Amino acid sequence: MIKNSIPTTNYTQIDDDRLVKMFRRDNDQVAFRTLLERHQSKIYSYIYSMVGSGDVANDIFQDTFTKVITKMDDTYNEQGKWIAWVMRIAHNATIDYLRKQKRFVDVNAKDDPDFDFYERIPDTEISAQEGMEQGESHKSLMKHVASLPPEQREVVMLRHYYEMSFKEIADLTGVSINTALGRMRYALINLRKMFEQENANEINVTE
Amino acid sequence: MLPNKDELIIRYVMDELDPSEKMLVESAMAEDENILIEVEALRSTFKRCVENMPGVSAPPDVLDTVVSKAQEFSAANRKQAPVRYLVFRRISYAAAATVLLSAGFSWYASTGTSDVLNQTETVELMASPTEVQPAANTPWIDHQNILHINTAGFGSVATTPDSTPTRLRPIEEVTAGNRPARQLHLTGTQ
Incomplete structure (x- = not known):
């Protein structure tokens, strides 16, 4: 049975372990959505920073969560941190992609015209002068990290x-x-x- | 001199040293200016990274797709659940029936009767059962589930099986055919 009875605001206060149990045992969609919203930025940022392409990052992100959803009952044992398990899947998917593309060794972001990670930094961070400076710092750092x-x-x-x-x-x-x-x-x-x-x-x- | 300098310094910057190692690095920093400079350079660079590393959100349509997949998966699970439950229930019933039958058979085999024993009744001595009696000294059970123990030429002693010694009673009427020296008389319930 899919439960959506608990107000979403309460879910944000629930830790990952309990949310995972709520999704696994009760098919609680709000619990899953809460987990996704809580961690998606870090997972997506990691994938994006590694592959350097929005479209590829989208595909790997979706593949990662498809595995998370379908394999959770088989391979996640609730002993370790859920996010570490998800991260391992994301990392493996990213490395698989890079190996397939033979870019893991050769990639050099400076020479890659598709590498636009620092261009995807949200514009909302650049709303004021201070924000603009911060945004520039972000972009500058990510350019260097990409290198x-x-x-x-x-x-x-x-x-x-x-x-x-x-x-x-x-x-x-x-x-x-x-x-x-x-x-x-x-x-x-x-x-x-x-x-x-x-x-x-x-x-x-x-x- | 700091052993494993590079490793200790980066672990110090990442705050992954235990207190004794931390003291070691700090004393080395106090003694060697180059170590102090290296630590501060790495620390300031790391701080700059931590402060400025942005987070990029996945596009909303990607998140929606993931949420949809989770819903589809849950819906599929929900459909399969009754089937799994029925199969599990049938297996449970079969297992329970097997256990009960096995237990009943074992009990029957060990006791030789499925009747409930009444502990208040005693078994009357059977004079001559109608069934064909087997060879002497071979216990047998008649149609009333009475156990007979024959002795050669001296009739039989009949009783329902009961291993409780307290239900054994001495023979009160000794006759020529049932002398205690030659026969075993058991009492019990039926």
Whole structure:
């Protein structure tokens, strides 16, 4: 039986585990919608930042949630975090796509005209002067992140959007913890260089 | 000198060190200016990333599609549920019947009778059952579910089976044919 009896406002206060149980056992659609709305931005941002194309990100996002819906009874055991399980599906789908496209190694966002992640940052963030500056910072950062080697970008995104520990990142990406830590370190070193270069360019333009 | 410097520094920046490791890094930062500079550079870059990393929402039509799929899946599940329930119920009934039959058969086989025993009645000594008696010293059951134990040439002792020793009674009328030295008299209920 599909239940929609509890007001939606109450669902936002329910934790993931209980919402998952409500959807699995009672087919509670509001519970599922609440989970989706709670996590969709992080999942979509991760996929989008990795594949660099809105259409592809849409497809992978839908595929991810199709698997989530149909496989939840078979493969999710409610022992671990639901979002970590979803994230693993999203990550695997993303990596599968990149491998199929043979872009995982070769991709370079600077040379990819389709890579428009930083153009998709919501305009609502650029409503005032402060917002405009923030929006520019977002776009600037995402340009730099997109320029990172995929394995470094992956670690930064997983750490940021999913707040994963390095053990979780290592497990998910199939590398050692030290390798994951090393990728993060190089990502930060590269990003710092990019920021410094950007600042130097701005100073030159001003002069 | 800080062992595993690179690893410890990035873990320090990510706040993934235990207190003792944290103290180790902090003392190294106090002693070595280069470590301090590296830590601060990584930390400020990470902070800039965390503060400026935007979130991009999935398009509304994509979200609607996902919600629709969830509804379709739930509806399909709902249709299958009665079938699954009926199958489960039938299997449950069959299993229960099997268990009951097995238990009944085992009980019947062990007791030799399905009648409910009345503990107040005693079994009368049967003089000569109508059924054909088997060979001597072989217990047998007649049409009234009475157990007979024959002894060669000395008639039979009949009783319903009951293993309770308290229901055994001594022979009160000793005759030539049922001397206690030659026959076993059992009492019980029927």
